[in-house]
């Protein structure tokens with residue numbers, strides 16, 4: 001599955017990645033987290049997160065909050081608007097989330113996490129519900145309790161990001177924690193963290209027994225990672241220009257914002273030979289303007305011409 005990523009998995013990027021894969025290659029994706037504070041989120045905002053396209057591959061709407069009534073009502077509204085899955089965020093380490101006792105704050109209190117999952121479960125009895133946790137807060141000592149709390153509250157799928165809140169986004173990820181979560185619950189577990197190439201998906205499932213795998217940052221650098229397709233330079237440029245075009249058509253974004261989004265991908269980009277370690281800094285130093293996109297168009301024309309017999 002494609003991980004929820006704030007500032008990344010908005011509908012344009014997400015739709016393009018889904019469009020590259022068959023449902024058996026990419027089984028699901030998620031919106032960025034939608035923050036719920038005190039009041040239910042308006043339908044208009046939920047629809048913006050869900051985006052204009054619908055695919056066979058389900059896109060779960062992720063909610064983050066701690067107000068049981070507001071979360072329950074928002075989940076109900078989202079389900080009525082057609083969200084095929086509701087996901088609850090218990091991993092966000094931001095100060096805002098912690099202040100609001102939401103996101104990863106719940107990792108210190110399995111009973112509160114269970115109450116929250118149950119409140120949402122009760123509000124959407126027929127819509128699939130998933131929960132995404134980290135392996136713990138300061139350490140992983142509550143992992144099993146947290147996993148069981150999510151299941152007891154009524155989650156039908158549990159995603160475990162195998163780093164703790166304290167470990168943030170450090171390079172190494174401890175997959176033994178996934179195996180412990182898999183052992184502890186009867187619902188399917190989706191493993192997340194530390195996958196950088198397509199073959200890691202099978203390796204993680206083999207090593208931990210998890211049912212599914214979720215990839216975040218590596219999909220920014222290789223949107224084909226879920227199928228293992230080795231993209232050509234022409235395909236890579238086609239993806240990047242398609243993303244730029246969608247951002248302009250749907251969001252009316254000016255070139256400087258579009259190039260900033262493209263550079264977010266360039267920081268990770270490994271698909272084809274378009275960006276190498278030697279040229280990455282050069283790409284990132286280019287000004288954020290129309291000339292950046294124009295340069296990509298020229299490269300695409302050249303790549304198209306050279307790939308034709």
Ligand SMILES: Cc1cc2nc3c(=O)[nH]c(=O)nc-3n(C[C@H](O)[C@H](O)[C@H](O)COP(=O)(O)O)c2cc1C
Nearest residue numbers: 003004005006032033089132161193194215216217
């Ligand atoms: C830029 C960025 C934004 C993120 N936003 C969210 C989010 O909105 N909701 C969430 O549950 N996790 C979020 N995450 C965490 C990812 O979903 C994922 O758990 C994490 O990146 C570990 O997976 P990876 O090692 O494959 O990147 C975010 C991560 C990044 C890098």
